[in-house]
Amino acid sequence: MPQQEQASLWSDTAVKMLDVRSGTVPPGGSISETGLAANLLLLAIGGQGGLVINGEGCHVQASFACHAAKGSAYTLTAESDNIHYTAIGYKAIPVAGAAHVLFPPRNHPLRTSFVHHPALPAELHLAADRIAAKWRLGEGLERFHANALLQGMLYELIMEHERGQGGMEPDVVEIVAAYIEGHYRQELGLKELAALAGCGVRQLQRRFKQEKRLGPMEYVIRLRMENAERMLRYTDASIGEIAERTGYRDMYYFSRAFKKHYGVPPQHYRRTAASAPGALSAASGLPERLTSPQGSQQAPVIPHLRGEYGVTAAPQRIAVLDVQYADHLHALGMSPAGSVGFGSRELNFPAYFRERLRGTEMLGTYEHPDLEAVERLRPDLIICTEVHAPQYERLSRVAPAIMFKRNESWQTILRLFGELTGKQAEAERMIAGYLRRTALLSAELAPVLAGKSVALIRPRDSIVRVHTASHRTGAVLYRDLGLPAPQFVAAPSSDTAYHISVDRLPAVHANYYFLLSNETMQEGISLTEQSVRGMLGTDPQRIYPVDAATWIGCYGPTGINCIVDQVARALLA
Secondary structure, three states, X not given: OOHHHHHHHHHOEEEEEEXXXXXXXXXXXXXXXXXXXXXXXXXXXXOOEEEEEOOEEEEEOOEEEEXXXXXXXXXXXXXXXXXXXXXXXXXXXXXXXXXXXXXOOOOOHHHOOEEEOOOOHHHHHHHHHHHHHHHHOOOOXXXXXXXXXXHHXXXXXXXXXHHOOOOOOHHHHHHHHHHHHXXXXXXXXXXXXXXXXXXXXXXXXXXXXXXXXXXXXXXXXXXXXXXXXXXXXXXXXXXXXHHHHOOOOOHHHHHHHHHHHHOOOHHHHHHHHHHOHHHHHHXXXXXXXXXXXXXXXXXXXXXXXOEEEEOOOOOOOEEEOOHHHHHHHHHOOOOOOEEEEEOOOOXXXXXXXXXXXXXXXXXXXXXXXXXXXXXXXXXXXXXXXXHHHHHHHHHHHHOOEEEEOOOOXXXXXXXXXXXXHOOHHHHHHHHHHHHHHHHHHHHHHOOOOOOOOEEEEEEEOOEEEEEOOOXXXXXHHHHHOXXXXXXXXXXXXXXXXXXXXXXXXXXXXXXXXXXEEOHHHHOOOOHHHHHHHHHHOOOOXXXXXXXXXXXXXXXXHHHHHHHHHXXXXXXXX
16 A cells, blocks of 8 residues: 555544453453454453464463454453453544545554553553543543543554564563563573563574573573672672572582683682772673772762762761751761651651651751751751752852752762761771672572562552662662562663552552551551552551651661561561
């Protein structure tokens, strides 16, 4: 068909949504329809299963989208886990005045049936939730909007599906990568991974190298070696223990693999790392890791968002406008002269270091600092974040003001605080202790969580935030401790959280949930949080309510270690 005529077909096409419904297919159950009266978009997330469409069967896993054309028949069957689905019925019709017949080519996307594994399944299901919410509001502008959103979704699916024709979808590579990240300590084989991807071994290897620049088994080895390196550097575990905890039953095979990867045997690596942390990195091409800063005759200069601050003398009266900075000072054995707190009726500090701050003046809250209280305090240094940019000039007239990004790594901030207060060695010891501790705990949790996933959720207003590894606390769980993330958030994302409605919470499909409760800050459990707890049930072995004020609001070294404590108590009980 000429390109101009094909473009006209799309231009003269309107999408009319007919209905939307959601449900769950339990293990062993199925749903089916025959002779569809209109096109159907079936979006599913959850476990594995089988899909038969117009007599052709395929294996589906984790998340998929099925477009079934009018007149089609399909059957979706769940295997061992629930599959949650949303079904949207619609018609593609010519707009008034279109003189030609709509879509005569038989292979046109809106006249064909296909199955697609989306690259960003969580975003797809969030879009489906939004369409369903608009549709339920009834006739009028909201349903007009629902049709527009559906048209956008169909566009994204068709473009992504057509780009992936003739090869394995990039999202399947991410699914396999996420599976490896949660199971690399176990025995893994190419055939097992290819079966998970629903493709051949050669196809998996080819696509994996395209996306990850290395093969799937090389990816397994890299993760094992990185974990082994961390344990060698920060723990006293024997070579045999490290081999076992990283997936090697034979200590000697592990040693050969380590030498091949890093250029030196594990025993030599441990001795060199202990005596001269930077020497091995330079010799073997390893990245420099947490080397202690060398002494300098020059006064430290602290870079920040509004310039640089030269430290001429350690400040004695520090005002902090974020509770995390009070945590950093507390960890270094100091107390701020003034700090913001949290709470709606009565301002307070987090329970885990409240006693240390009894002599600290309250300066309002993070969002609403009491600037007059800051002026009365007469500090010799003020530490704030980019949120306080509107008040920065006024703060700078009171005392020198340092502005950091609020989401900066706590380890980076702790090092800067160490330079600021002359406690660099204490800061480095604290960071090394944390890395040592998380390396050991990660190895201890690995067999407990084999094949299971952990979600980090926070009820907020009328929605639920499902946090990703890009979130600061998510990074502690998924990166530092190596907890397996649910498939819902396993794909790489720059977003710190996905926002879903409470009734879509089962689609997260995690084995364990850390529920960030706002009870302390709001002085009571919100209706949304009550709904979430009711949706998840009351099983204490599966749901772990934790204080959001500690897990989110107080992002400093003491609070981070409190999080690690609670994870260990919950998952190793």
